[in-house]
Amino acid sequence: MSRVHIVVHPPSSSGGRRVTAGAENLGVAYGVVDVIEFLRRAGVTSEDMQLEDPHLIDWRGGGPAVWSRPGES
Numbered sequence: 001m002s003r004v005h006i007v008v009h010p011p012s013s014s015g016g017r018r019v020t021a022g023a024e025n026l027g028v029a030y031g032v033v034d035v036i037e038f039l040r041r042a043g044v045t046s047e048d049m050q051l052e053d054p055h056l057i058d059w060r061g062g063g064p065a066v067w068s069r070p071g072e073s
Contacts (some may be wrong), residue, residue: 001038003062004021004022004042004043004044005021005026005058006019006020006021006024006026006036006038006039006042006044006057006058006059007019007020007021007057007060007069008029008035008057008060008064009061010059010060010062010069010071011021011061011066011067011068012028013021013031013069015068016029016030016067016069017030017061017067019034019035019038019050021042026038026041026042027055030067031067032051032064035051035057036049036051039056039072051064052064
């Protein structure tokens with residue numbers, strides 16, 4: 001499989017994190033399950049789906065456990 005450059009952007013003030021693959025907007029994730037679905041749709045196989053792999057996903061503004069901005073609940 002060719003690697004797709006996935007970016008999970010920082011949490012927004014309205015909730016969720018935008019997910020992109022290259023220039024394509026995959027949608028807004030509200031949790032890890034959403035990110036996994038976007039990866040699947042982008043062609044990432046379950047064998048290659050390592051959420052902590054920095055070669056697969058560029059987590060900006062916090063890793064897979066961060067779903068709100070600092071100071072927000």
